[in-house]
Amino acid sequence: MIKKNDHIGIAVKDLDAQVVFYRDILGLEFHGYEELPDRGLKVGIFIVNDIRIELLQSISSDSAIGQFIEKKGEGIHHIAFYSDSVQAELDRLKAAGVKLIDETPKPGAEGMKIAFLHPKSTFRVLLELCQK
C-alpha cells in the first residue's frame, strides 16, 4: 500500500548551482549531498515539511539521469511514493498488469530500497516506490 509521497526527483546538470537556488533563493532546508556511485549519481537532498526534493546529477556517462538529460533536458524526473513493502506492491501491481522497470527493489539514496514502475504503464510519468 502507498502511504505517502516520499520525494520528487529532479534531473540537474549543475548540482551546486541548483543547490544555491533551492537553498539560498527559495529558502528550502538543505539536508546534504550523497553520492551513489553504483547508480552514477550525486544527489542534493532538500526537506520541505515531510517531503524530500532530490536533485540528481549524473557522475557517470551511462547513468539513467545522464541519458534522461541527453534526451529531454534537465527537469522533473520522477515522483516517489513510500510503501512499507515495495516488494509486495511490485507483486500486486505486476499482477494488475502494470509493467515494471525493477522486479525487485534496488538501493537508493539514504539507504532506501527503491523500484521504478515503467512509464509505459503510468502514462509517461516515472513513478518510484521506496521504503526504509
Add this chain to the structure above:
Amino acid sequence: MIKKNDHIGIAVKDLDAQVVFYRDILGLEFHGYEELPDRGLKVGIFIVNDIRIELLQSISSDSAIGQFIEKKGEGIHHIAFYSDSVQAELDRLKAAGVKLIDETPKPGAEGMKIAFLHPKSTFRVLLELCQK
C-alpha cells in the same frame, strides 16, 4: 516563506483513464474532479497523505496544459509549494532576480491563489506558489 510542498501537477490527455489508474490500480485517495474554465482545465485531485496530486486535462485549445502536451507530451508539469503569502514571496523572489510568469496571484483549483515562477530562472522546472 515556503511552508510545504502543496501538490504536484501532471499534464494528462485522458483524465478519466488516469483517474482509474491512480485510484483503482495505485490505490490513492480520489478527492474529486474540478473544472477551471478560466484556465481551460479539468482537474482530477488525489490526496496522498498531506500532498495533492492534480491530474490536469486541457478542455480548451489554447490552455497552457494543451500547449505543454503538444510540445512535450503528457507527464509531470509542475511542483507547487505552499506559502502564507504568495504575493510577498513573489516580491521577494523578484527582488532576488527570479523571473516570474505571474507578478500577482491568480485563481487556481480549490479556491487557491497561485502564481508560477518562470522556468528560465528555475533550471526548467516549473514551480508554482500557492495559498488558501
